Amino acid sequence: xxxxxxxASGPNHLPWNPDGTPxxxxxxxxxxxxxxxxxxEGVADRRWTRARKDALKNSRxxxxxxxxxxxxxxxxxxxxxxxxSAVGYYxxxxxxxxxxxxxxxxDFLGRLAVDWEQEARAAESAATRVVIVRTGLxxxxxxxxxxxxxVPFKLALGxxxxxxxxxxxxxxVDDWTALMVWxxxxxxAAGAFNATAPTPVTNRTFTRALGRALxxxxxxxxxxxxxxxxxxxxxxxxxxxxxxxxxxxxxxxFRFAYRTIEPALESLQL
Numbered sequence: 001x002x003x004x005x006x007x008a009s010g011p012n013h014l015p016w017n018p019d020g021t022p023x024x025x026x027x028x029x030x031x032x033x034x035x036x037x038x039x040x041e042g043v044a045d046r047r048w049t050r051a052r053k054d055a056l057k058n059s060r061x062x063x064x065x066x067x068x069x070x071x072x073x074x075x076x077x078x079x080x081x082x083x084x085s086a087v088g089y090y091x092x093x094x095x096x097x098x099x100x101x102x103x104x105x106x107d108f109l110g111r112l113a114v115d116w117e118q119e120a121r122a123a124e125s126a127a128t129r130v131v132i133v134r135t136g137l138x139x140x141x142x143x144x145x146x147x148x149x150x151v152p153f154k155l156a157l158g159x160x161x162x163x164x165x166x167x168x169x170x171x172x173v174d175d176w177t178a179l180m181v182w183x184x185x186x187x188x189a190a191g192a193f194n195a196t197a198p199t200p201v202t203n204r205t206f207t208r209a210l211g212r213a214l215x216x217x218x219x220x221x222x223x224x225x226x227x228x229x230x231x232x233x234x235x236x237x238x239x240x241x242x243x244x245x246x247x248x249x250x251x252x253x254f255r256f257a258y259r260t261i262e263p264a265l266e267s268l269q270l
Contacts, residue, residue, distance in 0.1 A: 002014045002028070004016045004018075006018075014028055016066070017066075018039065018062050018063035018066045018067075019062055019066065020061075020062045020065040020066055020069070021066060021069065022066060022069040022070035022073050023066070023070070025066065025067070025070035026070050026071075026073040026074045026075070029067075029070055029071065029074055029078060030074040030075045030076045030077070031074075031075075031076045031078075032078040033078060033079055033080070034078055034079060034080045034081070034082065034184050035067060035071065035078050035080075035081050035082070036082045036083075036180070036184075037063065037064055037067050037081070037082065037083040037084060037120070038084040039059060039060065039063035039064070039084070040056070040059050040060040040063075040084060040116075041055055041056055041059040043056060043086075043088070043109065043234075043237065044145075044234065044237055047231060047232055047234055048108070048232060048233050048234045053108065056112065057112055057115070060084075060112065060115075060116045060119075061115060061116060061119055064083060064116060064119040064120050065119045065122075067081070067083075067123065068081070068119055068120060068121075068122040068123035069122075071123040071128055072122070072123060072125070076127075077125060077127040077128045078128055079127070079128065079129065080128065080129045080130075080131060080183075080184055081120065081123045081124075081128055081129070081130050081131070082131045082133060082180065082183060082184060083116075083117070083120035083123075083130065083131070083132055083133070084116075084133055084135065085113050085116055085117050085120075085132050085133060085134045085135070085192070086109065086113055086134055086135055086136075087134050087135065087136045087169050087194060087196060087242045087244040088105075088109030088110060088112075088113055088237070088242075089104050089105070089109070089110055089113035089114065089117070089134055090102050090103075090104065090105050090110065090242045090244065091104065091105015091106060091107050091109070091110040091240070091242075092105065092107070092166075092236070092240035092241070092242075093105075093241075093242055093243065094165075094166075094243075095165065095167065095243055096243060097243045097244075097245050098242050098243060098244050098245065099194065099244075099245050099247035099248070100134070100191070100192040100193065100194055100247060100248045101247075107236065108233065109236075109237070113134070117132050117192070120132060129187070129189070129190050130190065130191075131183045131184075131189055131190060131191070131193060132191065132192040132193065133179075133180065133183065133193055133195050134192055134193065134194050134195060134196075134244070135171070135176065135195040135196075136168075136169030136170055136171050136194070136195060136196035136197075136200070136242075136244055137168055137169065137170040137171070138170075138171055138172075138173050138176050139170055139171065139172050139173060139264055139265065139268060140173035140268070141268040141269065141270060144173075146210075146268070146270070149210065150214070150270065153210060153211060153214050153216050153218065154214060154216055155216075156216050156217055157220060158207060158210065158211050158214075158216060158217070158218030158219075158220065159207065159218065159220035159221055159222045160203060160204045160207045160218070160220070160221050160222070161203050161207075161222050161227065161238045161239065162221065162222060162223050162224040162227065162239065163224070163239070164202060164203050164204035164207075164221070165202050165203070165204065166202065166203050166238075166239060166240055166241035167200045167201070167202055167203075167241040167242060167243040167244075168200060168201055168202070168203055168206045168241055169194070169196040169197075169200040169241070169242050169243070169244035170196065170197055170200065170201070170206070170261065170264070171195055171196050171197050171258075172197065172256075172257065172258035172264045172267070172268075174257060174258070174267075175197065175256050175257055175258055176195055178254075178257070179193070179195055179249060179254060180195075182249075182254050183249075186252060186254075188252055189249075189252060191248070192248065193246070193248045193249050194244045194245060194246045194247070194248065194249070195246070195249075196244045196245065196246050197246070197256060197258060197259060197260075197261075197264070198245065198246060198250065198256060198259050199259055199260050199261070200241075200242075200243050200244060200245070201261050202241075203238075203241070205261070206261060209261045209262055209265055210265060210270075212262075212265075213262075213265035213266055213268075213270050214270055224239055227239060
């Protein structure tokens with residue numbers, strides 16, 4: 001396995017410049033079994049200024065374009081190209097279940113995901129199968145969103161985020177990893193797949209479950225106007241949600257180890 005990096009420092013590190021052009025990547029990628037592209041700065045890392053939005057877009061579009069162009073120029077193209085996306089593709093849908101056939105939203109994240117996926121699909125050919133992975137909230141003990149949530153919850157400051165009825169499409173990190181491997185090796189898998197557990201929960205349910213997993217009460221409520229004042233447009237990530245279901249993966253036979261939220265959180269031993 002080789003890792004593409006801007007600062008190569010090991011024998012398995014392959015330097016690259018994700019500027020939208022293939023460079024010398026076709027030579028290195030030719031004959032590869034699979035390429036996995038998860039490039040992109042974190043959408044919730046900081047407030048969305050115009051410059052931040054440009055960074056979020058460029059950090060996704062340019063690396064994906066670089067890889068898709070390189071794949072097309074390979075003498076022996078890789079068999080599969082797994083490229084990241086997000087359930088933000090769907091926009092806000094309230095409690096309506098959404099699957100891979102649901103149209104995209106028209107907010108910033110929805111438009112970003114559409115453009116991102118379009119770049120990845122350019123790699124599709126008779127030789128290369130393209131899989132788009134629309135990931136939800138990945139639950140892991142040692143990073144990601146839970147790492148940010150843990151501190152206030154352990155201080156007994158865990159809060160339901162207004163309105164509390166918005167859905168949180170989550171997935172256990174072990175299931176996410178297993179799904180990626182399964183998509184890589186399942187020849188029938190092509191197109192978009194929701195990387196989310198079969199039972200998304202509302203923010204209120206998630207908050208209570210996390211409080212129980214940490215042994216801390218979660219009785220507070222964060223009003224929408226406070227979140228919007230603090231986060232601006234980015235507050236939409238917290239205030240809106242998607243009841244995203246992994247219909248495509250389940251139809252093709254993938255089996256989740258963690259289907260409900262309580263066992264998933266307990267297994268992480270937070």
